[in-house]
Amino acid sequence: MKATATRPKIVVTGGGRGVVGHAGARLLADLADATGLTSAFSQALAGLRQRQGGHDPGRIAVDLAVMLADGGEAIADLAVLRDQSELFGPVASDPTAWRLLAGLDETALAALRAARAAAREIAWAQHAETRGDLPAPTVAGQDVPGLVLDVDASIVLCHSEKESATSTWKKTFGYHPLFCFLDNTGEALAGMLREGRAGSNTTIDHITVLDQALAQIPDAHRHGTPILLRSDSAGSSHGVLAHIRALRDRQHLDIRFSVGVAITEPVREAIRAATDWIGAVDVDGDLREHAEICEITGMVATDGWPEGTRFIVRRERPHPGAQLTLFDTIEGWRHQVIATDTPPGGGSIQYLEARHRAHARVEDRIRCGKDTGFGRFPSRVFAINQAWLHLALTGIDLLAWTQTLLLDGDLAKAEPKKLRYRLLHVAARITRTARRTRLAIAEHWPWTDTLVTAFGRLNALPRPAG
Template structure:
């Protein structure tokens, strides 16, 4: 690629009132309307009346915020991207960044809870209108994790140093996925930076499970989490709601003793990265092996809180035996051990493999941090909590649009969906009281865009 020979005579002017930088917002906003997002906001979000009108028309303001996030906004000032060229003709009710900032700062803890109620109801509507969670009636996974959103300066309410030794705010994320579908966000909570990962996690797990059930997860449901969430409250919350659990355990003395009691013949090699299939022996040659034993957890708790289930252990050859932590003993000289406590009904190899796939939650966290949650944009804690909830709404809406467009976009990152389907330049033309979007010729994903556009603009079937 090189500049045209006429490049010296090229000039640039921002003077076309009919151009739109985000042509893909039209079908995405239409999808949100068909799934009832504005109506849900009007029903559940009740902000106090004020002389400056901050609490008025919450649906228009929330739709502006979600639309901006879908288009790639990651700060309040970024919302100004919705007011260029022909966008005011394509959408009505777009609010200015200053109005949206005042709106977010008016949120209290109760109003953020109202926003969570909207999110809990909106995701099942998306799942009902789009192929968002195929296979949820057979198997679904609920993954819980938290992350630190780094902040700077001294003006952020709630910011502090947590487990990562980084100053910021703690975001608790609950996602739901299936073996056939990319993950979507079932619940969010913003907490102070120094918050313990498992603080309030039992109730959060219950909320995430409820949302997953509402999305059609009527079959096997497994809750997965890392060792920060290994505790009696969380495991018993899963059992009370009739779902399975798979939680990484901490290497305490009783877990080490249970691992030491596993017979050597019980270990079997697994298909691990760089594993080689031995045709003659009909087995995998790998540096990773798995085994399981029965284990009773939380023995320091009352009898009714103790749980007996499977302890699934994966061991990997230690490359540097000299690096064994002091006091570990001969058991850990040659191997590193990773254990998960689970009541999964799957076979040993399947249960261990599915537990490792808990890492899918990191994809969602990366999507959020590379998108609308790149910043905690306000100095007000509750405004940032509302921002996180809206970022989850935008994430799920983007995923639903991708699921309608193509099988590829159903599993693509939200950044890819934005680049291919949403940030599409367009020119507005008005004729016979109709608006037409003229999009770039030879756009590589034109067929996917057209499928999304046609599906959301087709009248819904009559009962």
């Protein structure tokens, strides 16, 4: 039998000089500067500077966002940046960072949201100049035109008593935040921290998050670009849909919706009466086995729904272990219904139904977001945790901008964990020659060329004037 190869024997010592870890995280910090995020945060929080010569509050906020994007989970993880000043410069102490978070009231958070919007406008302009249009989401083998916004809520468990952490509808304990992500790029446009008992279909919360998300979209894209809002049935309240229609009528936004619909008795009757079933398609546009769809518009009462709303039902043979209602069990199919105001001519019902099913990608965004800051909240104080959520969303944006502006191939679509293992956590050696500081990444690291190319693209990005 062939013996398993052994690892080379090593002798471990201290005293290595010029070696730094998490070298790739410097890419995130420099991108925050290149997009104007750091300067915008500094201006937004200028009134919070505690003493002359102290740490810039905006820079502290950016360092926290970089730390979260890099995989940090607690304020103490700032030490990874702080203890490598030759790479990251001066970084605030933990108590200073705590004081900043404690000072971020709703006025300050509104200023930070405006600063993020300003930086996003620059990042999108840089993308337009260096790479062209923003990527388009693809469903059923087709590109979805314009921008696609996905709204969804998720429970974040708390394992200790925290302000406004309560029992949830899943009989757990924690918070129930609501988010809006941009499917085109993975950017986290908006988020609202809510107590655990907050309802899934709270109209005012959905409207607030939607409005905050739309405010993050640059004017050139918000007006004149088709926008699709997707949500599960929690976002299908008549108040939310009326607000969307008001945005179209009063603000002249080209915004449409695609939302889940609760299957009530009138809907069940329409499903039983439906006859024009056709095959459903999968993500590649091929027919999906044992799945059918049918439009039931006109067979369902539209009281309270915006004019022009269409209803599409999907039925599929249930897989083992699927949770079925009594109606599904009797019929032998698992049913889902969506409502959309995309008019006839905006695509086949197969495309419209597949377009809505792609809303499931938001669950992956939230799962990754829980590994990028909002899976754990640091404080017992609700306001501090709300500020922490905002900086976590900022960190998610930095990762998304890194991928859309600086990376290609698989890493441009990779989840944060892969980016950290491949790029952000790499070790390097710092040397200083001829008044220049050089960061040398290991020659045989498989992704050295990718990281070097990314830094080169970063340096070549057009910078905002002034």
